[in-house]
Amino acid sequence: MGSNSCLNFAITHHCVYLSPSFSPKSKLHNPNPNHNQFLLSRSSFIPIATSSFALHSNHTLSHPRSKKLPLRNAPNFYVAASAKAEPLKVMISGxxxxxxxxxxxxxxQKYGLVHIAAGDLLRVEVAAASENGKRAKEYMEKGELVPDEIVVMMVKERLLQPDSQEKGWLLDGYPRSSSQAAALEDFGIHPDIFILLEVPEDNLVERVVGRRLDPLTGKIYHLKYSPPESEEIASRLTQRFDDTEERVKLRLHTHHQNVEAVLSTYKDITVKVNGNVAKENVFAQIDAALTELLEQREVNSGSLTA
Incomplete structure (x- = not known):
């Protein structure tokens, strides 16, 4: 193929390949100095860390938001352009x-997401004496609930941290109301999937009422499902004050009301999971849903590239 001939290219999933002849004098004009480029041998390639590039036979490489930029000596190199997959954004409620x-x-453990629980986040912020933590502490010391706007700001700031943006996030037990969900939406924070664990109320009551705490080790036991290893441990176990049947039924009633309100925001991306089976089987359902989501992304990405 001559140096002035049109470029032949093929598109496969996230990569675009140009395959004219190679010349050691070839140079590539870099539209973005932050992108890594390497000039290699005939059998190698020049990776461009970018996305959504269009290729033209007039030897230009263009991005939909930028002007066409000329490629110097364009016919004499081999290029691969790839787009980094978006990290997963998951909410889970139960x-x-x-x-x-x-x-x-x-x-x-499997997906490497950043686990974020609003309750834990609140305690960390208070301990760190951050601005939001100081405001939250004032309410907590009065025995009052921390206002939504304070907790939402804490959650928003944590979700926008570099590790959450790079690895993806798993937001645990939040939002708990339609107003909290709406506030996150207003900040542009939207999950890819909302996982709801479903367990019959009678089973939940049994699980809670049978829980016991070892004050010495902090380990949680269950009188039926995971009893203590010895009589010595059994003798020192305690029950949380709110793990009684009456209190747990009140908590469950509140939970169900909150979930119904939140589901109205995420109804199109909600996946209901049977939580009344062995933990391995519960995870298998969740894993299947996340795998399907990732596979669908691949299909959509391939369609857009093609």
């Missing part, structure tokens, strides 16, 4: 004792 904590651990 009633007390639904197994949400266990599933969050399994999700973060």
């Amino acid at each position: 009633a007390p004792a639904s197994g949400k904590g266990t599933q969050c651990e399994l999700i973060t």
Whole structure:
């Protein structure tokens, strides 16, 4: 192929390949100095860390938001342009004792997402004496609920941290009301999927009422499902004051009301998971939903590129 001939190109998923002859004198005009470029041998390629580029036979490489930029000695190089996949953004909700904590651990282990729980975040902010933490502490010391706007700001700021943006995030048990969901939407924060763990109320009550805490080690036991290893441990176990049947039913009622309100915001991306099975089977359902989401992204990305 001559140096002035048109470029032959093929598009496969996220990559665009140009395959004219190679010349050691070839140079590539870099439209963005932050992008990494390497001039290699005939059998190698020049990766361009960018996305959504269009190729033209008049030897230009253009981006939809930029002007066409000329490629110097364009016919004499081999180029691959690829787009980095967007990280996952996941919300998960479940009633007390639904197994949400266990599933969050399994999700973060496999997918490497940043696990964010509003309650933990609130305690960290208060301990760090941040501006939001100081405001929250004033309400907590009075025995009052921390206003939504303070918690929403904490969550928003955490979701926008570099690690969350790079790795993706798993937002645990938040939002809990339609107003909190609306506030996140106003900030442009929207999940890819909303996972709801469903467990019958009778089973939830049994799980909660049977829980016991070892004050010495902090380990949680269950009198039926995970009893203590010895009589010595059993003798020192305690029950949380709100793990009684009456209190747990009140908590469940509040949870169900909150979830119904939140689901109205995320109804199109909600996946309901049967949480009344072994934890491995619960995770298998979640894993299948996340895998399907990622595969669909691949298909959509390939269609756009083609």
